[in-house]
Amino acid sequence: xxxxxxxGMGIYVHIPFCLQKCxxxxxxxxxxxxxxxxxxxxxxxxxxIAGHSTQHRMQNISTVYFGGGTPSLLTAGQVxxxxxxxxxxxxxxxxxxxTLEANPATLSRTKLRDLRDAxxxxxSLGVQSFSDSDLRVLGRVHSSSDALTTVExxxxxxxxNFNIDLIYGLxxxxxxRWKENLDMVVACEPSHISAYLLQLDPCTPLAxxxxxxxxxxxxxxxxxxxxxxAREHLQGNNYRHYEISNYCRRGxxxxxxxxxxxxxxxxxxxxxxxxFQAAKRWINPWPLENYCAPLRCGRLxxxxxxxxxxxxxxxxxxxVMGLRQIEGVDLEELKNRLGxxxxxxxGTLIDDFIERGWLKMLExxxxxxxxxxxxxxxxxxxxxxxxxx
Amino acid sequence: xxxxxxNFSIIAHIDHGKSTLADRLLEITGAISKREMREQYLDKxxxxxxxxxxxxxxxxxxxxxxxxxxxxxxxxxDTPGHVDFSYEVSRSLASxxxxxxxxxxxxxxxxQTLANVYLALDMDLEIVGVVNKIDLPGAExxxxxxxxxxxxGLDQADILPISAKTGAGVEDLLEAIVERIPAPKGDxxxxxxxxxFDSYFDSYRGAISYIRVMAGQVHKxxxxxxxSSGLEFEVAELGIINPNMCEVESLSAGExxxxxxxxxxxxDTKVGDTVTRADYAAQDALPGYQxxxxxxxxxxxxxxxxxxxxxxxxxxxxxxxxxxxLYEPESSDALxxxxxxxxxxxxxxxxxxxxxxxxxxLSLLATAPSVxxxxxxxxxxxxxxxNPTHWPPPQRIDxxxxxxxKAYIMVPQEFVGTIMELCKDKRGFFVNMEYLTPQRxxxxxxxxxxxxxxxxxxxxxxxxxxxxxLDYEFIGYESSDLEKLDIMLNGDIVDALSFIAHKDxxxxxxxxxxxxxxxxxxxxxxxxxxxxxxGSRVIARESIKALRKDVLAKCYGGDITRKKKLLEKxxxxxxxxxxIGKIEVPKxxxxxxxxxxxx
Numbered sequence: 001x002x003x004x005x006x007x008g009m010g011i012y013v014h015i016p017f018c019l020q021k022c023x024x025x026x027x028x029x030x031x032x033x034x035x036x037x038x039x040x041x042x043x044x045x046x047x048x049i050a051g052h053s054t055q056h057r058m059q060n061i062s063t064v065y066f067g068g069g070t071p072s073l074l075t076a077g078q079v080x081x082x083x084x085x086x087x088x089x090x091x092x093x094x095x096x097x098x099t100l101e102a103n104p105a106t107l108s109r110t111k112l113r114d115l116r117d118a119x120x121x122x123x124s125l126g127v128q129s130f131s132d133s134d135l136r137v138l139g140r141v142h143s144s145s146d147a148l149t150t151v152e153x154x155x156x157x158x159x160x161n162f163n164i165d166l167i168y169g170l171x172x173x174x175x176x177r178w179k180e181n182l183d184m185v186v187a188c189e190p191s192h193i194s195a196y197l198l199q200l201d202p203c204t205p206l207a208x209x210x211x212x213x214x215x216x217x218x219x220x221x222x223x224x225x226x227x228x229x230a231r232e233h234l235q236g237n238n239y240r241h242y243e244i245s246n247y248c249r250r251g252x253x254x255x256x257x258x259x260x261x262x263x264x265x266x267x268x269x270x271x272x273x274x275x276f277q278a279a280k281r282w283i284n285p286w287p288l289e290n291y292c293a294p295l296r297c298g299r300l301x302x303x304x305x306x307x308x309x310x311x312x313x314x315x316x317x318x319x320v321m322g323l324r325q326i327e328g329v330d331l332e333e334l335k336n337r338l339g340x341x342x343x344x345x346x347g348t349l350i351d352d353f354i355e356r357g358w359l360k361m362l363e364x365x366x367x368x369x370x371x372x373x374x375x376x377x378x379x380x381x382x383x384x385x386x387x388x389x
Numbered sequence: 390x391x392x393x394x395x396n397f398s399i400i401a402h403i404d405h406g407k408s409t410l411a412d413r414l415l416e417i418t419g420a421i422s423k424r425e426m427r428e429q430y431l432d433k434x435x436x437x438x439x440x441x442x443x444x445x446x447x448x449x450x451x452x453x454x455x456x457x458x459x460x461x462x463x464x465x466x467d468t469p470g471h472v473d474f475s476y477e478v479s480r481s482l483a484s485x486x487x488x489x490x491x492x493x494x495x496x497x498x499x500x501q502t503l504a505n506v507y508l509a510l511d512m513d514l515e516i517v518g519v520v521n522k523i524d525l526p527g528a529e530x531x532x533x534x535x536x537x538x539x540x541x542g543l544d545q546a547d548i549l550p551i552s553a554k555t556g557a558g559v560e561d562l563l564e565a566i567v568e569r570i571p572a573p574k575g576d577x578x579x580x581x582x583x584x585x586f587d588s589y590f591d592s593y594r595g596a597i598s599y600i601r602v603m604a605g606q607v608h609k610x611x612x613x614x615x616x617s618s619g620l621e622f623e624v625a626e627l628g629i630i631n632p633n634m635c636e637v638e639s640l641s642a643g644e645x646x647x648x649x650x651x652x653x654x655x656x657d658t659k660v661g662d663t664v665t666r667a668d669y670a671a672q673d674a675l676p677g678y679q680x681x682x683x684x685x686x687x688x689x690x691x692x693x694x695x696x697x698x699x700x701x702x703x704x705x706x707x708x709x710x711x712x713x714x715l716y717e718p719e720s721s722d723a724l725x726x727x728x729x730x731x732x733x734x735x736x737x738x739x740x741x742x743x744x745x746x747x748x749x750x751l752s753l754l755a756t757a758p759s760v761x762x763x764x765x766x767x768x769x770x771x772x773x774x775x776n777p778t779h780w781p782p783p784q785r786i787d788x789x790x791x792x793x794x795k796a797y798i799m800v801p802q803e804f805v806g807t808i809m810e811l812c813k814d815k816r817g818f819f820v821n822m823e824y825l826t827p828q829r830x831x832x833x834x835x836x837x838x839x840x841x842x843x844x845x846x847x848x849x850x851x852x853x854x855x856x857x858x859l860d861y862e863f864i865g866y867e868s869s870d871l872e873k874l875d876i877m878l879n880g881d882i883v884d885a886l887s888f889i890a891h892k893d894x895x896x897x898x899x900x901x902x903x904x905x906x907x908x909x910x911x912x913x914x915x916x917x918x919x920x921x922x923x924g925s926r927v928i929a930r931e932s933i934k935a936l937r938k939d940v941l942a943k944c945y946g947g948d949i950t951r952k953k954k955l956l957e958k959x960x961x962x963x964x965x966x967x968x969i970g971k972i973e974v975p976k977x978x979x980x981x982x983x984x985x986x987x988x
Contacts, residue, residue, distance in 0.1 A: 012947075196942045197940065197942040199942050199943070220936075223938050244941075244944075245942050257945060259946075260949065266946055274947040274950075276946065276949075306950040320956065356914075373940070374937070374940050375914065375937070375940065377941060378914060381956040381957070381960040381963070384956050384957045384960055
């Protein structure tokens with residue numbers, strides 16, 4: 001218990017505004033048309049933070065993550081206000097990781113410096129690609145030179161801890177162009193790289209264009225080749241592959257995301273933000289007005305419970321999320337945490353998959369065979385029980 | 390009282406309006422109120438209502454006051470129309486003295502109209518001819534009446550024009566039923582003889598049997614004897630169906646009702662059996678029914694091996710309600726333990742499988758359906774082969790015979806050419822052609838049953854804009870050039886996919902099936918090679934590339950719940966798969982690969 005307290009909780013702050021919606025985006029966000037709505041939203045956030053105080057007062061916080069949307073639309077002053085509100089209600093650990101997702105088009109050297117002064121110590125840059133034709137397909141508002149400028153600014157400020165997001169498997173993307181992206185990202189020397197396979201929700205504009213035949217989708221063999229190339233290339237340049245889509249320098253894992261993958265608790269603040277505490281997962285209201293309206297009247301908005309889990313369900317989730325991490329799941333730790341032995345329910349399955357060479361045990365940790373990472377759903381789905389239905 | 394009873398069925402070609410007429414009769418006689426009314430009232434099964442067809446016969450008692458002021462009891466036994474279920478029709482007819490023959494005023498006489506009329510005439514039933522759907526724009530009642538006179542020998546003057554939908558003419562029909570259909574005979578004082586014409590299993594009351602009392606009386610509390618087995622039971626409940634179950638104290642000669650006697654073992658109350666009283670027993674049993682011979686067999690296997698016993702129990706119970714279903718245990722290398730089941734046709738197979746799955750909560754896999762082949766062996770013995778897996782080695786085979794049917798096809802004359810072409814393509818042998826009217830032709834062909842099993846009816850319909858109708862009967866076996874085809878997945882024969890094909894078609898079928906399997910089997914962790922072979926000779930090959938991508942690129946705090954649901958759905962999908970060796974095969978693959986569409 002003391003260990004858990006020391007570990008601390010994560011806080012996610014959702015900023016649901018963007019300059020414009022990207023063609024592949026299915027997140028809860030809207031295009032921002034005036035600065036008053038952002039200002040109004042920040043006030044609501046602060047009210048929500050204050051409203052949570054009785055429940056969570058003095059909880060240890062190990063990470064804060066501003067996600068979106070485009071949180072870098074916030075002014076440094078607004079970020080500072082939100083962090084101040086948080087510090088009033090929660091107890092931040094000394095080495096707290098505070099990440100802000102940022103779009104290169106919204107940044108300048110001055111703004112970066114101000115954000116750092118406001119308390120941000122980790123930046124996640126939505127670069128997506130260093131090719132302008134890729135960026136047009138994705139409907140991004142920035143160019144590749146914007147991204148390079150931001151990276152230059154970060155190095156000028158000696159800002160070491162930052163991530164670069166890349167997307168591969170774009171319609172029309174060749175393996176050579178992906179290789180160029182990988183070369184570029186390595187040259188940028190981020191501490192962390194997320195390389196995501198493009199996976200479209202059918203309702204996004206890009207998915208509709210694909211369905212209408214405006215783009216030729218890639219063969220899964222090409223997508224797999226891109227994944228393998230990223231893995232080889234980034235590992236060869238001293239980036240550790242630690243989750244299906246994530247790579248980092250030694251010790252530079254995104255600690256906030258580790259909270260998600262290791263079943264620790266997190267509190268989501270803002271419209272559409274999701275929280276997970278005491279085996280229960282819930283979501284704040286969306287659309288935006290359903291969140292803001294009650295807060296303006298001084299009430300906390302109603303939440304929607306997504307699921308409440310028993311130990312078996314927590315165990316299943318721990319395995320599914322834990323196996324996303326390349327080093328896998330510590331079965332002994334899992335047994336101690338949830339009080340049930342994973343072998344009781346999954347023993348046969350695990351043995352069978354190890355026999356087939358899909359899973360392996362390394363120093364007490366159950367993990368995916370590297371060749372299985374890109375087809376991991378075939379394995380992970382077996383750990384989910386459908387007994388509820 | 391007996392002379393005020395009329396027992397009758399409605400017979401018709403499928404879709405000519407039987408269930409609608411039954412609805413109207415229920416409504417007009419006040420058996421159900423307008424408020425309770427819903428379409429296809431007597432079709433109790435969800436499956437019947439979804440498919441818009443009647444599968445089970447269904448008795449109901451109507452009270453009718455005729456125009457001369459007399460009260461009558463009318464027992465209506467609603468029947469199915471599809472050719473697969475003609476057995477149900479014949480059972481209904483055996484409990485009746487008359488039949489209302491319904492013909493669609495725009496379609497005219499169809500193949501099953503004829504088949505059903507012949508059944509009714511065989512049983513000496515009084516036939517009341519009716520032309521239905523006279524309210525429809527395309528209706529030509531006069532033409533159809535003339536056709537009925539010419540083809541069926543009914544007097545035009547006796548045929549009633551009605552619309553079951555609007556109710557027009559239905560009162561006149563009720564009068565005709567009372568006037569023309571004879572009252573049941575049978576001595577009330579004679580020993581009890583009651584015919585079981587249907588049964589089903591009720592978890593609380595045991596077997597419920599629908600009976601027609603032919604002679605004598607039965608009372609609640611009587612000891613009865615099932616004449617075929619000699620087993621005796623005490624009558625716990627007697628009743629009529631009006632259309633709800635309504636208890637009565639006794640039933641006597643001429644009446645139709647139900648009987649429950651705490652019969653737990655479903656085998657003890659067979660459809661077609663005669664019930665008599667233990668203390669005042671009849672000498673002879675009623676003629677009963679001919680045992681039906683299934684036309685088509687397939688294996689039914691539980692997807693979960695542990696459900697085998699549940700499947701056996703479900704079959705036992707369904708059998709009570711569906712006497713035409715035959716089954717015996719078998720095993721397959723690929724599928725484990727299951728049952729080889731015999732059906733009257735593919736629709737029957739489909740219905741049984743769906744009923745087992747729905748009513749008994751089972752998940753089943755059906756293997757490729759097959760007809761029964763007769764094989765003469767070199768040692769002089771003969772076998773009837775229901776399962777292609779058991780095809781003997783070629784050196785032991787002297788001759789192979791396949792079942793033939795005589796098919797009656799009715800079509801407008803402009804389609805005769807295309808139908809003859811189709812029949813030739815299906816290895817058919819022309820028998821006869823007859824003009825029913827200058828526009829309508831009845832063709833008869835001798836055809837291998839295996840050729841018409843799968844898609845023949847669909848092909849008929851699509852080549853004739855839906856105007857053709859089909860009926861067929863088994864006529865015997867004939868020698869044929871047949872071979873066994875095996876399907877291999879990654880080199881292993883999947884016994885459940887083996888099938889028999891004519892030599893001229895084997896190559897084409899093999900390629901078509903390999904191609905279908907390639908489309909139907911999802912990409913797996915390994916490459917899957919599909920091969921079709923005759924003996925050791927491979928005649929078709931396809932491959933399914935290994936799965937290269939199946940991954941969730943992103944999974945963070947906000948969408949863990951949603952992503953888990955995606956994975957759950959994926960696992961759900963795997964439940965519809967059968968693991969054969971290391972390969973997951975969709976359970977519907979076995980049926981669908983056999984359909985012979987021309988793609």
